[in-house]
Amino acid sequence: MSNEVIEKPRLWTGNHYNEGIGRDDIFDKLREECGVFGVFGHPNASDLSYYGLHALQHRGEESAGICTVDTTDNNKFNSYRGMGLVKEVFDKDKLDMLAGDRSIGHVRYSTAGESKLANAQPLIFRYRDGDLAVATNGNIVNAPEIRRELEMAGSIFQTSSDTEVIAHLIARSPKDFETAAKEALQRIVGGFAFLIMTNDKLLVASDPHGLRPIAMGRIGDGYVFSSETCAFETIGAEYMRDVQPGELLVLDSDGMRQDRYAEVERRATCAMEYIYFARPDSDIHGINIHSARKRMGQQLAIESFVDADIVIGVPDSSISAAIGYAEQTGIPYELGLIKNKYTGRTFIQPSQELREKGVKMKLSAVRKVVEGKRVVMIDDSIVRGTTSRRIVNLLREAGAAEVHVQITSPPFKNPCYYGIDTPDRKELIASYRTVEEIRKEINADSLAFLSDEGFVESVGGNDGEHNRGMCLACFDNDYPTVVDENSDKSCGC
């Protein structure tokens, strides 16, 4: 089956921008990385992947792809990738052509300039032992260095994706596939979850710190793997456990074997998964995201209570925290901001005037709810400050008497090198402004951030022995790996 390019201009998609409009044009929110979904041993692997990827759509809206292995037809590879949402890329005919009982799938978000089909995953290669497909969520910190080395040795790269590095490392190794994959994983540094498939094996790996989540479930006699557990609910699979840091699962006709390619150095699941990225109905390490966000809101109220008439949350990620804040304080929770879920692909040009209109297309303040009220507005983070200012101004224009902004994360001061698309440090407002200066800049009556300790407590602790170690580097600058401040830190998927 051939790949088809469904080229789209880079436009507002409802959650973030595609090509043609810069990152800071309307919403300066952080960007999801990618989502991966794997199936092993189920006759409808492509259908399950479709529904699984659809549940992970919030992690990447730019491209989607599925590769299957048909064990009833000489372990043949079938694949299809396209630009756009899962429901736009696939239809029944395409899924029917993806026969097989094993599959890996991917949804991708990428930074500007990389929006092309060649980078859509799963990436598929021919090597000496047959076919090889790779799908990743995350970023390889030392990919540029390995890539240079491989190119010097004669490798020709087909994409600008970091993911290709692992394929070349495997293909160049004289060792058997499993050993080659293990050694390749040992060479790379970063935050990642890998699904690697050949004609007869599926490998599942998490980085040695568990920065990017990946969970395992069962459906019938088969196994499923997903960046988030919400996909298991969608397809009727039963959650089994999270894939452990440094773990390597090998699935083939003999069943599943649990192996390791690295010891756990320090558990460091991305804190922003709990705060912002993951869906509220997902669990990470046994922690439900909605419940954790509610506790963040409760903790904010304990740390920074402000007397007000109503509490509102910036949809969608801050609704749970706003409910928690309201429960803790007794201040009524209200729907003061409504998100228009049907903005779709709007042809907004990045002029100042249209940027402001763009905010109104995406979010509306409910005048009858906020007019004359002292409002506590809960949000998950402040990146550059432009989004917060626009939302505060929306509420003021709708008649809010006071707007108190409370943030469910500590100040976001440092960029991410593990697959979250963040601006450079100098563009992160908390890295160069005090809280009071930020308050003035976003036009709020008061501003408070959740403390580091309060955040950690809300999630359930930061105790590596209890499976809950977190990366907090964007708040405390303590990166779990060596990072190169000058490197390209964009998502490597």
Ligand code: SF4
């Ligand atoms: S630096 Fe921040 S965004 Fe990146 S993995 Fe760590 S916690 Fe997550």
